[in-house]
Amino acid sequence: MRWGLTVPLTGVPLREHRALIAELAELGYTDLWSAEVAGADAFTPLVLASEWDERLRLGTAVVPVHTRGPAALAMSAATLADLASGRFVLGIGASSETIVTGWNGIAYDPPLARTRDVLRFLRQAFAGEKVDGEFDSFTIRRFRLEKAPDVAPAIMLAALRPQMLRLAAREADGAITNWLSPGDVRQVRAELGDDKELAARIFVCATEDTEMARNLGRYLIATYLTVPGYAAFHDWLGRAEALAPMHAAWKAGDRNAAMAAVPESVIDDLVVHGSPEDCRARIREYLDHGLDTPIIATLPTGGSLVEVARSLAP
Secondary structure (H helix, E strand, O other): OOOEEEOOOOOOOHHHHHHHHHHHHHHOOOEEEEOOOOOOOOOHHHHHHHHHOOOOEEEEOOEEOOOOOHHHHHHHHHHHHHHOOOOEEEEEEOOOHHHHHHHOOOOOOOHHHHHHHHHHHHHHHHOOOOEEEEOOOOEEEEEOOOOOOOOOOEEEEEOOOHHHHHHHHHHOOEEEEEOOOOOHHHHHHHHHOOOOEEEEEEEEEOOOOHHHHHHHHHHHHHHHOOOHHHHHHHHHHOOHHHHHHHHHHHHOOOHHHHHHOOOHHHHHHHEEEOOHHHHHHHHHHHHHOOOOEEEEEEOOOOOOHHHHHHHOOO
């Protein structure tokens, strides 16, 4: 059984993660996964973790395929693959137009084509090949890694809907998803198939203060699930009607009304909350429904997230 943790923990400086990371394997964790939105980049926390522990598998969930050039992405990944030989997983994904264009000033190429082309480029680069030619979304001229990794990293794709899940099934080593319930895992797994790894980031609010957990969940759901990709994902999962009032209020510019319109049933579906024991049991429901790798993202409750991470160990 795999059991992962998202790093860095919110509000905890990177340098203060060392003691926790050194003990995670003993606590039963198997994986550390980074993220990349507007905080730490995806690679630096894992570079540090590779020096602080030699047992945990390290993964990016995920690196956007638009915000680095293909060669720069290959170089960063190859470096980490050498530092953590045989235990690094490169998760890549299309991210969102807000991050790619709004924050980075980069054109948002069609997500499926860009992700597919970067995946194919990386396979060639990690094999030590000279990459020279045209892909549908970019052209590479005579690039070869100075040192290809001794063990090429597995490559997983961020995937929310059938087309990307099927691409992951055909050409990648697995898929990474998030913002889903245990029951939703079966629908995602049906598109991916049984032969590839399925990982999911699971948002966990380890508190028995239900009102606090739901208020935090309300804010996060209104923020995330109004992004077009996530909105379409939840339409596909069958939540279009339940989330229609939230989308209408958000579109009208009333953020408070949008948060208020998120049904409690949706919050309880998508955000794990309760005592640490309750949270662990709920995470195991994801595994029972076909998830291979839960990636816990601890949500702030006012206490120490380091202690929360310890309390959620399997």
